[in-house]
Amino acid sequence: MEKRNFHLRIAKPEDAEEILKVYAPYVEKTAITFEYEVPSVEEFRGRIENTLQHYPYLVVEDETGILGYAYAGRFQTRAAYDWAVETSIYIRMDQKRRGLGRILYDALEEGLKEQGILNVNACIACTDQEDEHLTNDSIYFHKHLGYRLVGKFYQCGYKFHRWYDMVWMEQMIGEHKENQEPIRLFPEIYINFLHWLSKSV
Incomplete structure (x- = not known):
């Protein structure tokens, strides 16, 4: 894939409807997400x-629209977990295996490093048998990236009248110190990250 064919940027709330079009098939047809119902545009905008x-919260797009997105969320709410996040990524069904996942994750991790995040964690549904709703491709993808x-x-997620296992995968992206500096919220590093994005693609 040639870089000139796409644009990587920070998502905006008004992207909600188009991003939701990427996400909806995963809710309706797969066990990749354990969500049962497609959220409303308003709810998704709030997220x-x-x-x-x-x-x-990042999107990659071309002239056809948004091709995929990735974002981070809190790993746990208590203060001692501030340096850890959970990552999520979704690629438009017709755009898989073009390298977009790595592009999004590389940029996401760059922003998280700037914030002072040390641990990135991914919660991934998995299966030990042939399944039309789920493969283990996400596990292989994260392993390839160093997770x-x-x-x-085991059997902790129920969807499509069957039980699915779930794994946690993790990657360290920073140095753990005895006197760790507090993390910075994304708005605090927004301008620096925007500058990095403009030079990276």
Whole structure:
């Protein structure tokens, strides 16, 4: 894929309807997300707004529209977990295997590093048998990017009248210190990150 064919940028709340078009098939047809119902545009807009108050939310697009998106969320709410996040990524169904996932994740991690985040974690549904609603491609993708398996929960997600396992995968992106500096919220590093984005693509 040639870089000139796409544009990587920070998402805006008004992208909600188009981003939701990427996400909806995953809700309706797959067990990649354990969400049962497609959220409304208003609810999805609220999710984007809330994320941007704390972490990066990125989209990659071309002349056809948004091709995929990635964002981070809190790993846990208690203060001691501030340096860890959970990452999420979705690529438009007809745009898989073009390298967009790596592009989004590389940029996402750059923003998270700027914030002082140290641990990035991915919660991934998995299956041990042939399944029309789920493959283990996400596990292979994260492993390829340097994530390692750190935990597995068995038959904890129920969708399409079957039970699915879930794994946690993790990657360290910063140095853990005895006197760790507080993280910065995304609005605090927004301008620096915007500058980095403008030079990276």
